[in-house]
Amino acid sequence: MKSYHADERGYYGEFGGAFIPEMLYPNCEELRQNYLRIMQEPSFKDEFHQLLKDYVGRPTPLYFAKRLSEKYNTKIYLKREDLCHTGAHKVNNTIGQILMAKKLGKNRIIAETGAGQHGVATATVCALMGIECVVYMGEIDIARQAPNVARMKMLGAEVRPATSGSKTLKDATNEAIRDWINNPVDTHYIIGSVVGPHPYPDMVARFQSVISEEIKNQLQEKEGRENPDYVVACVGGGSNAAGAFYHYLDTPEVGIIAVEAAGKGIHSGESAATSALGKIGIIHGSKTLLMQTQDGQITEPYSISAGLDYPGVGPMHAHLYASGRGEFISITDDDAMNAGMELCKLEGIIPAIESSHALAIFEDRKFNPDDVVVINLSGRGDKDLQNYIDYFKL
Amino acid sequence: MNRIKQKLQEDKKILSIYFTAGYPHLDDTIKIIQDLEKNGVDLIEIGLPFSDPLADGPTIQASSTAALKNGMNTALLFEQLKDIRKTVSIPLILMGYFNPVLQYGVEEFCAKCEEIGIDGIILPDLPLDVYQEEYEVIFKKHGLINVFLITPQTSDERIKDIDSASDGFIYMVSSASTTGAKQGFGKEQSDYFDRIADMNLNNPQIVGFGISNAETFGQATQKAKGAIIGSAFIKHLTENGVNGIGDFVKQIR
Numbered sequence: 001m002k003s004y005h006a007d008e009r010g011y012y013g014e015f016g017g018a019f020i021p022e023m024l025y026p027n028c029e030e031l032r033q034n035y036l037r038i039m040q041e042p043s044f045k046d047e048f049h050q051l052l053k054d055y056v057g058r059p060t061p062l063y064f065a066k067r068l069s070e071k072y073n074t075k076i077y078l079k080r081e082d083l084c085h086t087g088a089h090k091v092n093n094t095i096g097q098i099l100m101a102k103k104l105g106k107n108r109i110i111a112e113t114g115a116g117q118h119g120v121a122t123a124t125v126c127a128l129m130g131i132e133c134v135v136y137m138g139e140i141d142i143a144r145q146a147p148n149v150a151r152m153k154m155l156g157a158e159v160r161p162a163t164s165g166s167k168t169l170k171d172a173t174n175e176a177i178r179d180w181i182n183n184p185v186d187t188h189y190i191i192g193s194v195v196g197p198h199p200y201p202d203m204v205a206r207f208q209s210v211i212s213e214e215i216k217n218q219l220q221e222k223e224g225r226e227n228p229d230y231v232v233a234c235v236g237g238g239s240n241a242a243g244a245f246y247h248y249l250d251t252p253e254v255g256i257i258a259v260e261a262a263g264k265g266i267h268s269g270e271s272a273a274t275s276a277l278g279k280i281g282i283i284h285g286s287k288t289l290l291m292q293t294q295d296g297q298i299t300e301p302y303s304i305s306a307g308l309d310y311p312g313v314g315p316m317h318a319h320l321y322a323s324g325r326g327e328f329i330s331i332t333d334d335d336a337m338n339a340g341m342e343l344c345k346l347e348g349i350i351p352a353i354e355s356s357h358a359l360a361i362f363e364d365r366k367f368n369p370d371d372v373v374v375i376n377l378s379g380r381g382d383k384d385l386q387n388y389i390d391y392f393k394l
Numbered sequence: 395m396n397r398i399k400q401k402l403q404e405d406k407k408i409l410s411i412y413f414t415a416g417y418p419h420l421d422d423t424i425k426i427i428q429d430l431e432k433n434g435v436d437l438i439e440i441g442l443p444f445s446d447p448l449a450d451g452p453t454i455q456a457s458s459t460a461a462l463k464n465g466m467n468t469a470l471l472f473e474q475l476k477d478i479r480k481t482v483s484i485p486l487i488l489m490g491y492f493n494p495v496l497q498y499g500v501e502e503f504c505a506k507c508e509e510i511g512i513d514g515i516i517l518p519d520l521p522l523d524v525y526q527e528e529y530e531v532i533f534k535k536h537g538l539i540n541v542f543l544i545t546p547q548t549s550d551e552r553i554k555d556i557d558s559a560s561d562g563f564i565y566m567v568s569s570a571s572t573t574g575a576k577q578g579f580g581k582e583q584s585d586y587f588d589r590i591a592d593m594n595l596n597n598p599q600i601v602g603f604g605i606s607n608a609e610t611f612g613q614a615t616q617k618a619k620g621a622i623i624g625s626a627f628i629k630h631l632t633e634n635g636v637n638g639i640g641d642f643v644k645q646i647r
């Protein structure tokens with residue numbers, strides 16, 4: 001049967017691989033040779049699951065959103081990743097990777113961050129384990145995400161400004177990769193999404209796959225079946241989506257819907273809808289869909305949501321798009337903001353603006369009354385309060 | 395015979411200079427190449443600027459950003475170089491990242507290189523296995539030498555694989571780092587230089603990263619066949635424009 005998972009060389013169809021300079025080869029190779037073995041060790045599994053339970057607060061609820069369902073005349077469940085410690089799904093991955101780093105004998109952690117959610121999740125697990133932590137963050141993002149910068153500092157991380165290029169997430173990622181080149185032996189790089197060279201996309205997807213593992217069990221309990229008709233998630237790099245889709249990838253009767261940020265409109269010149277605007281190329285060591293000029297220079301995306309503001313998508317998603325397995329929808333800033341506000345009013349939940357993009361599909365995408373639609377609510381809106389205040393003049 | 399191979403047979407240490415095309419000004423490319431040759435440089439690496447140069451330190455990053463802002467792109471560089479072989483005879487290598495080459499089309503890119511008289515290509519993020527499976531045939535068809543990198547962390551086994559995949563020289567990265575001039579070499583580097591020399595590889599090695607003056611050039615070429623200067627030359631261009639290229643070269647050797 002055709003599979004939508006990575007093959008052993010890290011390819012999803014024609015996407016993926018490890019397009020890295022030789023300087024990174026030993027680092028990635030060490031990880032590639034060990035990650036599956038380590039993840040299967042009982043001591044690793046036990047510690048991972050214990051921390052997810054006691055520290056992160058898993059399993060997160062699968063909540064039937066009654067009023068939202070009534071409004072859109074279909075059965076909508078919310079997977080409550082917003083209730084994770086630190087406020088988003090990102091911590092599932094950082095818990096996994098910090099344990100991986102320890103098994104590999106690393107004593108220094110680096111990470112990149114855009115909005116700061118992954119930076120906070122990384123700083124958190126480093127504090128938990130007492131490991132040195134350096135987070136790269138674009139100079140522009142540091143200025144517009146001050147509360148998360150403060151959180152990282154309180155958690156003991158050093159936040160280093162990325163001053164090159166466009167001074168945002170892709171440049172922070174470049175700086176983290178350069179740091180890794182300069183510190184190849186003692187340092188582990190905790191990438192924050194299903195992007196980067198093999199084995200990162202597969203490893204991060206496996207750590208996030210706990211999301212769909214839980215959905216299966218919870219749906220069985222609530223609906224008497226493991227499979228929803230649709231599972232929906234927003235895609236920046238694609239880690240919350242990879243986790244929500246993971247155990248359904250090879251189950252064709254489950255529809256997969258990936259929601260990208262259209263920004264001010266796909267053709268406005270200010271967008272992050274990679275599947276619509278991207279072409280195959282290489283970014284951060286991975287062959288994937290990517291927004292770029294005709295000359296192959298990577299372009300700067302735009303979205304009101306900093307977490308969706310990435311010019312590529314993980315190779316799993318590029319393949320879901322190219323193969324037609326996934327349905328890709330893009331949502332504008334305005335529609336996302338309104339959907340976020342609607343969830344506040346109908347369900348008493350303030351979502352992250354990233355997650356609001358996934359919630360916004362119901363205006364245009366119609367479902368049958370007896371369809372079961374699971375939305376991955378990837379994060380909570382605390383970090384976005386200033387954005388909501390400015391947008392709605394609260 | 396390919397000009398790189400011919401040059402490597404000469405009984406001398408090779409001085410190779412890297413610069414970013416389109417920097418400091420868009421039209422400086424030809425003048426820089428001609429002046430470098432006139433002043434005795436053996437080999438030139440012409441950098442194709444990229445928006446996201448992962449393996450480069452601040453100096454080359456800044457030159458790439460400036461070159462792109464000046465309007466440099468792959469097609470324009472080829473246009474600038476189209477008559478280069480009327481005036482320049484030393485080997486020329488194009489160095490860049492894989493994505494712009496992929497967008498241009500690897501086959502078209504290689505054909506254009508052959509037409510102009512480019513002798514070799516360095517694409518640090520095109521991995522060995524992908525090159526061998528998909529592109530080696532194309533490079534060879536167009537007479538292009540592909541240059542691979544090794545670093546102090548590269549295992550002996552992999553160095554041997556790279557040596558047998560190479561057909562020209564091996565680019566020996568001096569230390570675990572991105573590009574950029576440093577303060578001299580220490581014991582770690584001399585041990586590494588010795589280790590590689592003792593492997594008796596088929597391909598000569600040219601050392602790059604961290605070479606900025608006569609002293610580091612001398613240290614790097616004690617065992618290796620040659621050395622590459624990049625960031626230090628870019629700094630010279632930043633400070634002096636295209637003036638005094640001869641003075642820069644003479645202070646190296």
Ligand SMILES: Cc1ncc(COP(=O)(O)O)c(C=O)c1O
Pocket residue numbers: 088089090114115116117118192193194234235236237238239240241306307308352354355378379380
């Ligand atoms: C709440 C939330 N959702 C989604 C994302 C997007 O990342 P990914 O696509 O990897 O899930 C982020 C990234 O910061 C986030 O904070």
